Amino acid sequence: MTSRKNTQSISARTQALCTLVDWHASRKPIEIFLNQYTADLPQRDKSMTKNLVFGVLRNLQTLDQVISQYSKHPLAKMKPRTLVALRLGVFQLLFMERIPQSAAINETVNSLKISRQPKWLLGFTNGLLRNVSRNKDVLLEQLQKDTPNNHPGWLTDRWQKRFGKESMQALYTANNTIPKICLRVNTSNCSRTELMSLFDQAGIQAKLSSLSPEGILLEEPESVPNLPGYTEGFFQVQDVSAQLATLLLEPNRPGQRFLDACAGLGGKTSHIAQHLCRDSTLSATEPDKRRFALLQENLTRLTLQDRVRAVHCSLQELLQSQPQPFDAILLDAPCSGTGVIRRQPDIRWNRSLEDLTAYQTTQQQLLECCANLLNPGGRIVYATCSLETEENQAVVNYFLAKHDDFTIQDAKPLLPPEARHLVTAEGFFHPLPQEQCDGFFAALLVRSPLL
Known part of the structure; x- marks a missing residue:
């Protein structure tokens, strides 16, 4: 019998796969598909699905570079579902330390199995991901020396001319880093000091913005509706x-x-x-x-x-x-x-x-x-x-x-x-x-x- 934990993990990966496949076909805002596929998931799985989807989008060129290195099949000839599954698998193997390598491989294959993909494709996916897993340390060392900027050429060309190499590199780094959640204190209902005190009592790591007199930055990802003061209208999410x-x-x-x-x-x-x-x-x-x-x-x-x-x-x-x-x-x-x-x-x-x-x-x-x-x-x-x-x-x-x-x-x-x-x-x-x-x-x- 499959445990509840495993069922949830597979569900999150399957929904991430479906989200990215539909987005790939339409290029509409990703939130449309995320909302559609995560509507009935528990909050923990919603967060995992979003982390997987956003992680793939932030590292798209890097993931494709790794897949190309281990695949005899050109990426351009792969079906979108196959390519998306490989991207999700490689992302977990290289960038999600808390996920066991075996789980990343097996559940990526299972997500394809659920969508009734042929056995040869399941074997191909399994083999490629196991090769990546075996060579993880070497790959990460290579990427430290030479990693793609994970932005389309039309943007990189204009930003290079406008901002210069150093500023452009800082821009790429910022764009490829998970941002902190930023809050604005609703000073009609409480002060920034009072809200920080509530967070401190709840064990929530936060710091004051040094730029905005009403800003607070959360040090760790949090479910905003579950934060103290949300229901009371003490703050609003705002950059x-x-x-x-x-x-x-x-x-x-x-x-x-x-x-x-x-x-x-x-x-x-x-x-x-x-x-x-x-x-x-x-x-x-x-x-x-x-x-x-x-x-x-x-x-x-x-x-x-x-x-x-x-x-x-x-x-x-x-x-x-x-x-x-x-x-x-x-x-x-x-x-x-x-x-x-x-x-x-x-x-x-x-x-x-x-x-x-x-x-x-x-x-x-x-x-x-x-x-x-x-x-x-x-x-x-x-x-x-x-x-x-x-x-x-x-x-x-x-x-x-x-x-x-x-x-x-x-x-x-x-x-x-x-x-x-x-x-x-x-x-x-x-x-x-x-x-x-x-x-x-x-x-x-x-x-x-x-x-």
Whole structure:
């Protein structure tokens, strides 16, 4: 009889296999398939499935290099299910120390057996993985000397030219490292000191962010809903870069009409809300039905729902309704996401150079809508989680060329002193991926007041 433990392990590996096979065929966001295949799994297996899937995506070129070294069959001629199974097996053998080598091999083969693959293929997979296992130490030594960067060529070419070799290597390292979970304290409900005390009492290893006055970094992976203070709305998961970008809007200014133009799940919306003065108002638009529902759930959990007028519509639809103009607008625009590859490793393989033009068109249109919704003397924070010039500086320059009543304001004075080194000479907030923060871009655009 198969033990419960073994059943769960096989299930996690099988779901990881199915997730990656479906993703390989579609190149849609990996989370779609992860959510589909892990919906009925226990939390432990959900975590294992995600670790396997993300591990393969972060090390794709490395895994293919190893497989090619031990396979007589060209990778290009392998069926996707076979290649994915080999990637999963090799990843476990080389990079998951806690998994016994025999378990990694046997359960990878079993995951193919469950999908009724022919016996010769099971034997081929078993043989290749056993060869890798026998030569593990040699392989790891080779990879220390010469490991692929695990990024597509179109990205590496442009990053090499723009950032230089040293910065580019640091960028690869950051993207291929599992990032810490970052929290933002909801100062409406508790202080950072109080939340750290709760974590300490629960034995949870955490440290203060040195860049954001409200940030906390978890030292070990944790199930966020199980953390003390989650149900009470004491914190929100939010990267330090996003926390700092929200500060550029000056959410604690009195007598202001604020708008979060692309609210999403409400990370920045709730950040503005917790700093909102009594005589200020905040609206937030989100057109997607699922994201809008989660926006409302997050605001309710954080007990901030009464401070936000959440509107289920697009920015264009809001503009057509002719609302009273706003004093400050945050536009966190849809983008390629190349600054958050460390958190969403499928992005590097899902994007192409051609995508940047499509994103740029949308970003320009949304920024134009914001200008039409803004009061004289008002300000727009234009933000993306992209590293690409086409989506950042080029969009800002295009906008300024059309609107001579707008200027760039230096972001540096609005940030904590510890974070001001993340601002460029042009005044843009533009960190690269690093331990405490994701890659990000934010520009503060200020409209001239009426004379």
